[in-house]
Amino acid sequence: MFDFIFSYFLTLLIEIPIFFHLSNKKFSKNLLFKLILINSITLFIIWFLFPLLNLDYSIQISLSELFVFLVESLLFIFLINLKLKDAIKISFIANLISFLIGFILF
Numbered sequence: 001m002f003d004f005i006f007s008y009f010l011t012l013l014i015e016i017p018i019f020f021h022l023s024n025k026k027f028s029k030n031l032l033f034k035l036i037l038i039n040s041i042t043l044f045i046i047w048f049l050f051p052l053l054n055l056d057y058s059i060q061i062s063l064s065e066l067f068v069f070l071v072e073s074l075l076f077i078f079l080i081n082l083k084l085k086d087a088i089k090i091s092f093i094a095n096l097i098s099f100l101i102g103f104i105l106f
Helices: 001-022 029-053 057-082 084-105
Strands: none
Touching: 001 029, 001 084, 029 057, 057 084
16 A cells, blocks of 8 residues: 555656646646546556456556556546647656656656
8 A cells, every 4th residue: 555655646746747847837726636636536547446457467557557648638638628739748748757757666
């Protein structure tokens, strides 16, 4: 459980500043709440539901990262009103950096 909590806060510390930097959105409590909610949903799913698929680890990681990228892009569009191009760019960069840092640390 420690790994999940550590990963959760690390993800938020990495991805939220990247979002604000790349989106040029102004900080608000409402926007921060939406970003925390989006990351909470996707992280929960990849940590607790994807393992139930009993896939090979490398396949599970690949599918979970693709899932997070796509779902976060869609949620950025529908919850935060980003344009498709911006949502894809931000989701890709934030998740790539988050994945690489997580890969190094774990």
